[in-house]
Amino acid sequence: MNHILIVYGTTDGHTRKIAQVLAEDLRAHLCSVDVLDAGGAFNRMSPEGYDAVIVAASVHIGAYQKSVARWVRIHAKALNLVLSAFLAVCLAVLEQRPEPRQGVETIMRRFLRQCGWRPMMTRLLAGAVLYTRYPWLKKWMMKRIVAKAGGGTDTTRDYEYTDWNDLRAFALEFLQAVPAAELVEGGVI
């Protein structure tokens, strides 16, 4: 059985939901999965002892949660020795124009370079607009940004843009890599 660690950072809660759905998916494939909030007791978590690690964080004004950056920096060496993946949650990935997507790809590359982490897989995943959880200024600001991008602007409700099938496909792709990497480590390939 594969022992997998999912570490996530969240500001409004949606990436926690993504981490939990991903964990359920991996458990359905008979993996043992621990899910940890990087903003919680990050000192006690370590990638050591796990076969694979997935880190998920969301973009807020061009940056991921500081708690995730700190955790990845502290554990970059260990992360580079196991199978690992980075899941970047954002909204720019929904835009038709290429520039916003290029922007979030640049943010991801810079983050990985600054942390010294080389994950085997990276994925951009659409997040959510949770108007009902935002204070009024954030609600007003998000409505303007989202309106420009052609998204939902009814601030009395939330909009979930995550493609759960895409997340499921990511989980499968990740799992397929696990035995292959064990063979490489064992010197078979």
Ligand SMILES: Cc1cc2nc3c(=O)[nH]c(=O)nc-3n(C[C@H](O)[C@H](O)[C@H](O)COP(=O)(O)O)c2cc1C
């Ligand atoms: C204040 C704020 C700033 C954001 N900035 C960006 C951004 O710069 N680029 C982007 O693609 N998405 C941005 N987003 C969208 C978030 O990444 C998206 O809402 C995500 O689902 C948030 O995840 P969380 O609930 O786990 O924090 C922003 C959202 C908020 C509320």
